[in-house]
Amino acid sequence: MPAGTIRHADGRGCGAAETPQKGVRRKRFLSPALQRAAMWALILGAVVMAAFPLLWTLATSLKPMEDIAAFPPRLFPERVTWEHYLDVATQSDMPEYFLHSIVVTAATIGLTLLLATPAGYAAARYRFRGKNLLLFVLLSTVMIPGTVILVPLYVLASRLALLDTYLVLVLVYTAWRVPMVLWIMKSFFEAIPAEMEEAALVDGCGRLQAMWRVALPLSGPGMAASAILVLVYVWTEFILALTLTSKMRTVTVGLYYYMTGYGIEWGRLTAAVILALVPVLIAFFLFQKRFMQGLTAGALKG
Amino acid sequence: MEKDKTGWSRRSFLKAAGAGVGGVVGSVAFPYVITSAKAQSATITYLTFLNPREKGPRQEGTLALLKDFETKHPQTKVDVRIIPWAQIDRQFIIEAAAGKEADVARLNLEWLHKHVEADSILPLDDSVRDWTAEQRKDWLLPWEATVFNGKKVAIPLEHRVQVLYYRKDLLDKAGIKVPTTWTQLGEASKALTSDKMAGFTVGLSKKDNASNLTQWLVPAMWAMGGDLWDKKGRAAFNTEAGARAFQFLADMVGKYGMSKSSVNMGSEDLTLAMKAGTLAMAAMGSHRVGTVRTGKGIGENLQTAPLPVPDGGSQAAYVTGWFLGVGKNTKHKAEAWKFLEHHVSAESQILYAKISGEMPSRKSAFKDTFFQSASGAEMKSWADYISRSGKSYVLPEKFLELGELLAVAASRVVVEGTPVKKALQDAEAEYNKLVG
Numbered sequence: 001m002p003a004g005t006i007r008h009a010d011g012r013g014c015g016a017a018e019t020p021q022k023g024v025r026r027k028r029f030l031s032p033a034l035q036r037a038a039m040w041a042l043i044l045g046a047v048v049m050a051a052f053p054l055l056w057t058l059a060t061s062l063k064p065m066e067d068i069a070a071f072p073p074r075l076f077p078e079r080v081t082w083e084h085y086l087d088v089a090t091q092s093d094m095p096e097y098f099l100h101s102i103v104v105t106a107a108t109i110g111l112t113l114l115l116a117t118p119a120g121y122a123a124a125r126y127r128f129r130g131k132n133l134l135l136f137v138l139l140s141t142v143m144i145p146g147t148v149i150l151v152p153l154y155v156l157a158s159r160l161a162l163l164d165t166y167l168v169l170v171l172v173y174t175a176w177r178v179p180m181v182l183w184i185m186k187s188f189f190e191a192i193p194a195e196m197e198e199a200a201l202v203d204g205c206g207r208l209q210a211m212w213r214v215a216l217p218l219s220g221p222g223m224a225a226s227a228i229l230v231l232v233y234v235w236t237e238f239i240l241a242l243t244l245t246s247k248m249r250t251v252t253v254g255l256y257y258y259m260t261g262y263g264i265e266w267g268r269l270t271a272a273v274i275l276a277l278v279p280v281l282i283a284f285f286l287f288q289k290r291f292m293q294g295l296t297a298g299a300l301k302g
Numbered sequence: 303m304e305k306d307k308t309g310w311s312r313r314s315f316l317k318a319a320g321a322g323v324g325g326v327v328g329s330v331a332f333p334y335v336i337t338s339a340k341a342q343s344a345t346i347t348y349l350t351f352l353n354p355r356e357k358g359p360r361q362e363g364t365l366a367l368l369k370d371f372e373t374k375h376p377q378t379k380v381d382v383r384i385i386p387w388a389q390i391d392r393q394f395i396i397e398a399a400a401g402k403e404a405d406v407a408r409l410n411l412e413w414l415h416k417h418v419e420a421d422s423i424l425p426l427d428d429s430v431r432d433w434t435a436e437q438r439k440d441w442l443l444p445w446e447a448t449v450f451n452g453k454k455v456a457i458p459l460e461h462r463v464q465v466l467y468y469r470k471d472l473l474d475k476a477g478i479k480v481p482t483t484w485t486q487l488g489e490a491s492k493a494l495t496s497d498k499m500a501g502f503t504v505g506l507s508k509k510d511n512a513s514n515l516t517q518w519l520v521p522a523m524w525a526m527g528g529d530l531w532d533k534k535g536r537a538a539f540n541t542e543a544g545a546r547a548f549q550f551l552a553d554m555v556g557k558y559g560m561s562k563s564s565v566n567m568g569s570e571d572l573t574l575a576m577k578a579g580t581l582a583m584a585a586m587g588s589h590r591v592g593t594v595r596t597g598k599g600i601g602e603n604l605q606t607a608p609l610p611v612p613d614g615g616s617q618a619a620y621v622t623g624w625f626l627g628v629g630k631n632t633k634h635k636a637e638a639w640k641f642l643e644h645h646v647s648a649e650s651q652i653l654y655a656k657i658s659g660e661m662p663s664r665k666s667a668f669k670d671t672f673f674q675s676a677s678g679a680e681m682k683s684w685a686d687y688i689s690r691s692g693k694s695y696v697l698p699e700k701f702l703e704l705g706e707l708l709a710v711a712a713s714r715v716v717v718e719g720t721p722v723k724k725a726l727q728d729a730e731a732e733y734n735k736l737v738g
Contacts, residue, residue, distance in 0.1 A: 065596055066596060066597060066598035067598065069574050069577035069578040069597055069598075070578060070579075070598055071498070071578040071579060071580045087357060091355075091356055091357040092353070092355070092356050092357075093353065093355060093356075093384075150396075151396060151399070154396055154397075154400060155399070155400050158400040158401075158402050159400075163402065242385075242386070242389060242393070243393065243396065246383045246385070247383060249384075253386070256386045256389075257351075257353070257384065257386055259386065259388070260351070260387060261351070261387040261388070261589070262360070262589055262590055262592065262593050263570065263573045263574075263590055263593035263594075264570060
């Protein structure tokens, strides 16, 4: 029986590999070639739908001002200009905002993994009273929208003299992401056979050592997936960054400045958007393999 | 000269002693002088959405004013904080609640009632106590327009007024005069509408709190002697005037070629359409003129005129703009006031207008010869429109919600064909329920 075949209760397989009953010729809706063509058409359609807005953004960023709103609209610019990129890079505070975003994102990823990974390990390996309730309560905090606690957060940060600092954003973002990363790491650690750590324990390692030497290296894909998810969240977060900072702006807040009350500055906005995508794309391409492993491996147990 | 055994003459000794005493005195006094100088200088925080470090006429105008202020007041430094324009009022109110607001902020006149309600800005009565009657009359909007509960709470920095944007080249080509009434507007729109061109559009979308629709409706109601809200802030649009205004919108779609897609459009969409050359006329704030003129082939083909009025109605100008508010919790009240006073002076407003193209709020500023030139004459025409037809108003507490309900009513009339009376009745009931 080919891989992936599901058996009926009477032992017969079903699906594409099912053996037809004798004397009955099973009609196919589409031939294999047509099925492949339909599948490719769907995939291409999805890619075009996902990529087209990005392509349009890129094209707009390269068009001169007077061509951006031209009618009929053209995807490819008649004349390419780099003036919007130059303006963003040299005539705005965006380079500074990029630096802030990079620092906050890196620090949040580090702190989140530092806190959530051992917590996930403990949740996977230890049994204690109230564990499920605690985990559920932790996860439920993720469902609280940021805007609901915006004003109390602001007042608290103000009283602690943390407004407009890296620390306030790192702390808030970490608090927001730890529950999600904890659950991701928990499922990764649960997928690692406990026997491997038991072997390490037998060899004289303590629990922490077993986690550090055995479980952690095997949970690399999970950590990579978590890091990417935290990166995307922090890099694109807007309302908290806007409220808790005044000078120490991040990239997303910087993008918003191009939506002025006199009209949206489409050229500079699209140039800044493309530039803002670069670090995320670099991180994704660097960790792509680990990320995909992380997304898929955690779903399968045993 | 007599010399002692060390080789020092009396003169040399006296010189050395004098230098030594001077050095001692100086080393004691100098830090005191510096400390005193530092103690006398203050740094105020200015919250604005115009980044003086960026390229652009308004940004450059902001920088020019800041430099001018610091030149004239060297003891006061200005620390500029930038925030997106759509968030500035909310952010200022939040910060004021925490006692952390900026010393001075550029705030929206349409939010003035919310700032008063939130007690985020300092009344200015003490500061303007010595202002003469002439100084108090020197504003495009009446002095009382920014007096709340008997207190002067704001001084306008710059204004914008809802005007009719029109493509002069297209109107000339079609032999159409600039419309001054709704009937003329409708006929002009119908004549100019084609496959590639919309004649006239009002943005009926809820975008930006339905600002394009409300900024059309408010002066429309005033022109007919009515209003959208009454003195208690309750709905006042379910009247003959309101019905006429909404029927006009329905007629624009049914008879005069306005597209039903106007229900998805706001000011930004109209700006883009005019820039793209696919819209011949629109009603928008005067501040967007510069942006629209950057469109290919637009330039000076775009002109402005007072909003057309309902047939038999009178002209009414809806004025908005920005003001400078002093933070309630400021620790630099004197410096903040000096900053405000500097920025609203006629001299500063002229300087800013020349660089930024933004309309001053002060009548005396328009006496400058700049406003007789080609660049300034348009601003002068807007100021004259405001002086003739501007009206002071206090927005109701739920103004933003009112706009959204009116947008829904307009959509029902234009798209679903709901009778105007029914749509207005439902909107009135909904709004009054909100207000309580």
